[in-house]
Amino acid sequence: MTDSAKPGARAAGKRRRLTAAAAQVLYEQGVERTTLADIARAADVPVGNVYYYFKTKDELVRAALSEHSTHLDELIASLEQLPDPRDRLKVLIEAWVSRRDAAARYGCPTGTLAVELDKRADGTLDVEAGAVIRRLLDWAGHQFRALALPDPDDLALTLVSAYQGMSLLANALRDPDIMTREGTRLLRWLDSLKAPDRSL
Numbered sequence: 138m139t140d141s142a143k144p145g146a147r148a149a150g151k152r153r154r155l156t157a158a159a160a161q162v163l164y165e166q167g168v169e170r171t172t173l174a175d176i177a178r179a180a181d182v183p184v185g186n187v188y189y190y191f192k193t194k195d196e197l198v199r200a201a202l203s204e205h206s207t208h209l210d211e212l213i214a215s216l217e218q219l220p221d222p223r224d225r226l227k228v229l230i231e232a233w234v235s236r237r238d239a240a241a242r243y244g245c246p247t248g249t250l251a252v253e254l255d256k257r258a259d260g261t262l263d264v265e266a267g268a269v270i271r272r273l274l275d276w277a278g279h280q281f282r283a284l285a286l287p288d289p290d291d292l293a294l295t296l297v298s299a300y301q302g303m304s305l306l307a308n309a310l311r312d313p314d315i316m317t318r319e320g321t322r323l324l325r326w327l328d329s330l331k332a333p334d335r336s337l
């Protein structure tokens with residue numbers, strides 16, 4: 138590697154650390170309570186460096202949303218390794234339940250951010266947060282469609298709504314067991330769904 142390439146790699150690494158820190162800190166503290174100094178501290182970089190990469194807090198929020206989108210891409214890629222769409226949906230639910238302690242403390246990472254951003258007057262970043270949730274809905278709808286189930290998009294809406302609801306309640310009541318109980322109910326619901334018999 139040449140000397141000129143090393144600073145570029147260091148800069149990319151620093152920006153990546155800031156992006157990951159922004160996603161985590163905004164999830165834990167919310168947009169309004171988070172300062173650029175909080176994110177610099179979490180990323181272990183001087184606060185002045187934050188301004189070099191991100192001029193405003195909104196740019197950091199946008200970077201955090203990109204991080205959420207990347208996490209969703211990684212999750213979907215791992216789920217797609219499973220041959221059965223029903224198993225993919227079950228593992229998705231299990232992944233949600235595995236984060237029950239974080240959900241009880243902070244809620245759903247993307248959902249809570251979308252709700253908070255929706256309350257702001259400018260109304261642009263909330264659309265970007267909604268786009269991440271829309272991608273999850275579309276992917277889930279595709280799984281239900283692959284199972285030849287009727288109304289696949291409605292089933293996807295039921296699934297994702299259940300996740301948002303159980304995350305919200307677990308957070309509001311500080312009760313991670315809500316995620317466990319509702320996750321078990323969702324798994325049973327998935328098993329109960331049967332494609333219509335076309336031979337009749």
